[in-house]
Amino acid sequence: DAKTTQPNSMESNEEEPVHLPCNHSTISGTDYIHWYRQLPSQGPEYVIHGLTSNVNNRMASLAIAEDRKSSTLILHRATLRDAAVYYCILRMEYGNKLVFGAGTILRVKS
Amino acid sequence: EAGVAQSPRYKIIEKRQSVAFWCNPISGHATLYWYQQILGQGPKLLIQFQNNGVVDDSQLPKDRFSAERLKGVDSTLKIQPAKLEDSAVYLCASSTTGIPAKNIQYFGAGTRLSVL
Numbered sequence: 343d344a345k346t347t348q349p350n351s352m353e354s355n356e357e358e359p360v361h362l363p364c365n366h367s368t369i370s371g372t373d374y375i376h377w378y379r380q381l382p383s384q385g386p387e388y389v390i391h392g393l394t395s396n397v398n399n400r401m402a403s404l405a406i407a408e409d410r411k412s413s414t415l416i417l418h419r420a421t422l423r424d425a426a427v428y429y430c431i432l433r434m435e436y437g438n439k440l441v442f443g444a445g446t447i448l449r450v451k452s
Numbered sequence: 453e454a455g456v457a458q459s460p461r462y463k464i465i466e467k468r469q470s471v472a473f474w475c476n477p478i479s480g481h482a483t484l485y486w487y488q489q490i491l492g493q494g495p496k497l498l499i500q501f502q503n504n505g506v507v508d509d510s511q512l513p514k515d516r517f518s519a520e521r522l523k524g525v526d527s528t529l530k531i532q533p534a535k536l537e538d539s540a541v542y543l544c545a546s547s548t549t550g551i552p553a554k555n556i557q558y559f560g561a562g563t564r565l566s567v568l
Binding site: 372373374378383384385386387388427429433434435440441442443444445 | 496558
């Protein structure tokens with residue numbers, strides 16, 4: 343499984359945008375980029391995924407670099423409820439596994 | 453839509469005892485996963501079922517862990533005998549079939565196991 347690199351932790355102010363980076367320099371052409379997050383005392387939850395183009399949904403936006411070696415999860419207005427561990431995961435087209443790294447701990451200050 | 457249900461939420465046992473966890477996936481989801489999450493780490497896949505068949509159990513410690521999914525719906529994960537290093541949160545997830553890379557996995561809240 344291709345490896346991703348994320349910062350250990352980040353801090354944000356409430357109501358401000360948050361950009362969570364992920365490096366995946368060994369990504370292959372058919373790997374999808376997935377983001378999950380895990381709130382305290384809960385199981386992970388899906389946030390967003392993409393292949394090449396930028397993606398938007400009700401939770402977040404995913405910006406994918408043109409060479410696909412990095413991506414950024416964008417939370418447009420952070421709230422206290424967004425404080426969580428955010429995982430960037432690469433999935434092979436026919437690979438079933440979600441291989442979690444340590445993720446980025448996001449702290450949101452009021 | 454009901455989510456993935458797991459029970460119990462917490463379990464405390466002594467080493468060498470046995471323990472079992474139960475999972476009920478989202479209705480209609482053919483694929484079921486069990487993960488182990490040690491404190492401070494991301495979840496690690498233990499076993500994956502497609503209906504009632506095992507797809508991947510390469511990281512399941514088979515000398516002490518077992519899992520089954522009879523009738524392709526509910527699943528149980530058992531540890532016998534438990535060791536101190538088995539203290540972790542055990543997460544169950546489910547997903548539909550289709551292209552795996554696009555599948556969304558839905559997770560339960562997990563069972564927190566403490567082995568004393």
